[in-house]
Amino acid sequence: MTVRERLRLTPERAALLVRVLQLVMIAILVAGVWYGRPGVVVNGGIALLVTQLPALFERRYAFTMNEMLVLWITLSMFLHAFGTLPLPGLDFLTPYKAVWWWDHVTHTFSSSLVAAVGYATARALDVHTDAVTFPPTFMFAYLLLFMMAFGVVWELLEFYVGVVSQLLGIPGILTQYGLEDTILDLAYDTVGALLVATIGTAYLTDVSDQLAERLSSRTP
Structure with missing residues (x-):
């Protein structure tokens, strides 16, 4: 049994999860701009750009990646971007510092x-x-x-x-x-x-x- 089958992730669900994580990363980027946090902006912006690479490769070079690989890339970038965001529940420390x-x-x-x-x-x-x-x-x-x-x-x-x-x-x-x-x-x-x-x-x-x-x- 594959990891996808264990998690019951259909291609559609994996693609949806990728979009949700990207939307959250956009929100992180906006929060960084709004609160004047250059570190959040830089890390969030780079992470969001990296998640666009699979789609770019497919459009320009017809180079496709399966949905689990795209999710793997997106989740990695999301965890990094979210880790730079100061959070109220952590006394406004970032997950990198508080967890x-x-x-x-x-x-x-x-x-x-x-x-x-x-x-x-x-x-x-x-x-x-x-x-x-x-x-x-x-x-x-x-x-x-x-x-x-x-x-x-x-x-x-x-x-x-x-x-x-x-x-x-x-x-x-x-x-x-x-x-x-x-x-x-x-x-x-x-x-x-x-x-x-x-x-x-x-x-x-x-x-x-x-x-x-x-x-x-x-x-x-």
């Missing part, structure tokens, strides 16, 4: 998306050419190493963006909470990669096949 597990969940979701991109690209190359072969054991190790490398780069980016935003007087864009938080972030990045390596690949086969077809069409 101890929020950052761990968002890192797991976000890292799983990055790992999914890495998996889809590697498998597309495997399908496209006989010059390379990626057995399952290699793919598993590759995903973990790929995600760990990306996680280190992201933590560095997060640190420098935080420094620059503080210097410019625009707090709340990206924030680091010390070395212990960085280590935990990398640990949950690994959890996201493990999820893709173990159960997520079933939802990425079609994406990989489409990438392989486009590689083949560009090969003289």
Whole structure:
């Protein structure tokens, strides 16, 4: 039984849920503008734009993603955007600051998306050419190493963006909470990669096949 069947998510329900989450992200963006919260505006705006990519790829490149993958992307972006919003029920702290597990969940979701991109690209190359072969054991190790490398780069980016935003007087864009938080972030990045390596690949086969077809069409 697939995850979609367990959750009883039909394609129509998944598409509806995507639209609802996007509408909430628009509300988050408007709230950020209304209350003068640049961090909320930047994070909410970027998250909303990312959720438009599947539709853009389908319109411009006829590149389709199944509804569960689109929901996966949208939910990841929603959790990040919502996490930057100060809430009355949390004494006007953000979920990132007031809820101890929020950052761990968002890192797991976000890292799983990055790992999914890495998996889809590697498998597309495997399908496209006989010059390379990626057995399952290699793919598993590759995903973990790929995600760990990306996680280190992201933590560095997060640190420098935080420094620059503080210097410019625009707090709340990206924030680091010390070395212990960085280590935990990398640990949950690994959890996201493990999820893709173990159960997520079933939802990425079609994406990989489409990438392989486009590689083949560009090969003289």
